[in-house]
Amino acid sequence: MKSSDEMINSLYERRDNYISERKARNKTIVKTVSAVFSVCLVALIGVGVFTLGWFKANDKPASPSDSTSIIENTEESDTADILIYAPNHDENDASGGIYQGGTADSLGRLSISGANYIQIGTANEAVGYTKKEYLGKASEFSDLYRKFADEDGIDGDVYSVNESPDILLIYLSNEGVVVLSSETNGDPANVLENDNQNGGENIGGINIPTLPATNEIDLVGDKITEEEAKQYFEETSASIISSLSASGVEADNIRISDTGYCHINYDGTAGKNLEIRQNFRDYLVYNGDRLVAIVTLTKDNGLLSSTPAFGGEWFDDYNEFLKQHEGQKLVYLYAGWMEIIIAPDNTCTNPMGLDVSEYLKGIEDPYKWFYNKAAVYTP
Amino acid sequence: MDNGASSYRRFLNGDDEGIAEIVRDFKDGLILYLNGYVKNIYTAEELAEDTFFRLMVKRPKFLGKSSFKSWLYSIGRNVAVDRIRHDHKMSDTPIEDMETYLSDEYDLERSYIKEERKIEVRRALDKLPLDYRQVLWLIYFEGFSNAEASVIMKKNERQIRNLLYRAKQSLKNELEKEGFFYEEF
Numbered sequence: 001m002k003s004s005d006e007m008i009n010s011l012y013e014r015r016d017n018y019i020s021e022r023k024a025r026n027k028t029i030v031k032t033v034s035a036v037f038s039v040c041l042v043a044l045i046g047v048g049v050f051t052l053g054w055f056k057a058n059d060k061p062a063s064p065s066d067s068t069s070i071i072e073n074t075e076e077s078d079t080a081d082i083l084i085y086a087p088n089h090d091e092n093d094a095s096g097g098i099y100q101g102g103t104a105d106s107l108g109r110l111s112i113s114g115a116n117y118i119q120i121g122t123a124n125e126a127v128g129y130t131k132k133e134y135l136g137k138a139s140e141f142s143d144l145y146r147k148f149a150d151e152d153g154i155d156g157d158v159y160s161v162n163e164s165p166d167i168l169l170i171y172l173s174n175e176g177v178v179v180l181s182s183e184t185n186g187d188p189a190n191v192l193e194n195d196n197q198n199g200g201e202n203i204g205g206i207n208i209p210t211l212p213a214t215n216e217i218d219l220v221g222d223k224i225t226e227e228e229a230k231q232y233f234e235e236t237s238a239s240i241i242s243s244l245s246a247s248g249v250e251a252d253n254i255r256i257s258d259t260g261y262c263h264i265n266y267d268g269t270a271g272k273n274l275e276i277r278q279n280f281r282d283y284l285v286y287n288g289d290r291l292v293a294i295v296t297l298t299k300d301n302g303l304l305s306s307t308p309a310f311g312g313e314w315f316d317d318y319n320e321f322l323k324q325h326e327g328q329k330l331v332y333l334y335a336g337w338m339e340i341i342i343a344p345d346n347t348c349t350n351p352m353g354l355d356v357s358e359y360l361k362g363i364e365d366p367y368k369w370f371y372n373k374a375a376v377y378t379p
Numbered sequence: 380m381d382n383g384a385s386s387y388r389r390f391l392n393g394d395d396e397g398i399a400e401i402v403r404d405f406k407d408g409l410i411l412y413l414n415g416y417v418k419n420i421y422t423a424e425e426l427a428e429d430t431f432f433r434l435m436v437k438r439p440k441f442l443g444k445s446s447f448k449s450w451l452y453s454i455g456r457n458v459a460v461d462r463i464r465h466d467h468k469m470s471d472t473p474i475e476d477m478e479t480y481l482s483d484e485y486d487l488e489r490s491y492i493k494e495e496r497k498i499e500v501r502r503a504l505d506k507l508p509l510d511y512r513q514v515l516w517l518i519y520f521e522g523f524s525n526a527e528a529s530v531i532m533k534k535n536e537r538q539i540r541n542l543l544y545r546a547k548q549s550l551k552n553e554l555e556k557e558g559f560f561y562e563e564f
Contacts, residue, residue: 001420001421001424001483001486001487002424002428004399004402004403004406007402007406007424007427007428007431008398008399008402008403010428011398011402011428011431011432011435012395014432015432015435015436018436317508355510355534
């Protein structure tokens with residue numbers, strides 16, 4: 001294990017790499033955007049020249065070297081860098097150019113109705129968001145953008161987005177796009193980085209996806225049949241046992257469940273039904289009578305592959321749950337990322353021991369509401 | 380050692396020694412806490428490093444609504460839950476590394492916990508469900524209050540009290556099975 005000093009050095013190294021990668025990525029984007037901007041500029045000048053009739057006055061074709069020089073100059077333009085990416089540091093800053101969420105010197109800030117938003121990304125990050133409502137000009141909400149507008153003639157249109165109330169987009173008049181996030185959205189003590197944000201309630205930092213209005217279920221994906229699974233396991237059981245052994249799991253008496261199960265999925269997306277992905281199917285792996293792993297079979301273009309999740313003693317509680325409900329039809333769900341198993345008496349569990357009590361609150365009889373024979377397993 | 384908040388403030392103002400102090404002061408406890416989630420001391424070490432890394436590159440604001448330590452542990456918890464959700468894999472230590480793994484885990488707990496009696500209790504925690512382990516670790520080993528534990532575990536204080544009661548009962552049973560008797564449980 002690392003000593004404190006080794007961990008500190010490792011952190012410094014990781015930060016340096018992170019900064020280098022960010023700089024390299026930003027540079028690439030700046031060059032691309034600048035080049036596109038320059039081409040547009042050249043085209044605009046060309047149209048202007050043509051419209052004004054300069055060709056007729058001078059009757060001399062534009063030299064190719066002229067337009068080349070314009071592009072090269074623009075690529076090196078500091079203005080484009082500042083306006084699109086709003087760096088918030090100088091070269092001597094220890095942060096070395098990474099985004100400093102929450103620090104006082106952050107540029108790319110905006111304040112709307114008392115809420116503060118900070119720049120978290122540019123065109124790359126904007127891809128995942130769609131415009132919802134036009135809120136006004138960026139210069140109306142921020143001294144910084146007013147400065148850009150006054151000094152450089154570049155303002156932006158601010159929009160809310162459909163995907164999150166905490167995100168704003170600014171479409172700059174120089175073609176750049178800026179993504180901002182509300183300050184409260186950024187505290188990593190409250191927010192799980194990869195949490196589902198499609199829709200739902202955030203309880204204790206974990207997003208609880210909103211349930212669809214009805215329990216109608218869409219069956220999607222290329223169905224994995226039990227026969228296919230059986231044949232797959234017959235062919236690959238040796239490598240599964242070998243993987244289990246290599247991971248420290250006792251594997252001297254391995255048995256894979258005869259039947260598997262799919263899950264009912266929902267992620268809070270408005271208007272989307274419950275969904276069963278028939279091309280994802282879990283199988284339980286026992287050593288003797290102890291549950292030691294769960295293997296997920298997936299089918300893609302007709303081909304099966306497997307992903308084992310080794311649990312060891314982590315699955316003991318789940319195994320106990322299965323024993324307690326032997327002979328009963330259990331219903332399997334994925335509420336966002338959270339796996340939930342519901343017994344007919346409406347007791348719930350999660351294979352890894354995570355607390356799922358908040359997820360099904362408000363449903364009178366979750367077992368009945370979700371029940372679908374395609375997502376059932378009988379231990 | 381300060382409470383971490385001033386070190387963090389100095390780090391935000393450009394002094395890298397601030398983050399180094401935080402790593403020195405909180406690393407071992409955070410690793411043992413995260414080990415409760417992932418049950419693999421090496422993964423827990425990676426997660427602890429990821430937690431510090433998140434502080435370094437995202438530089439989030441510490442608003443002082445809780446102690447710095449409980450805020451840091453909350454971030455660590457989220458890092459761990461993110462990892463669990465994505466990896467869906469609890470323990471992948473190759474069997475040939477298990478001996479070193481256990482030795483490293485025991486060395487770390489000895490240097491952090493020190494009291495032999497508490498070490499026995501800590502090992503008994505491994506046999507309890509996740510929530511029980513978490514609440515007992517935070518309150519009995521880290522000295523957090525119920526309120527602080529509720530912030531870290533994202534539960535209300537009433538839930539923490541109930542959880543603590545059930546966890547103590549469960550631990551007591553576990554210890555009795557091993558032949559230990561502790562009046563405080």
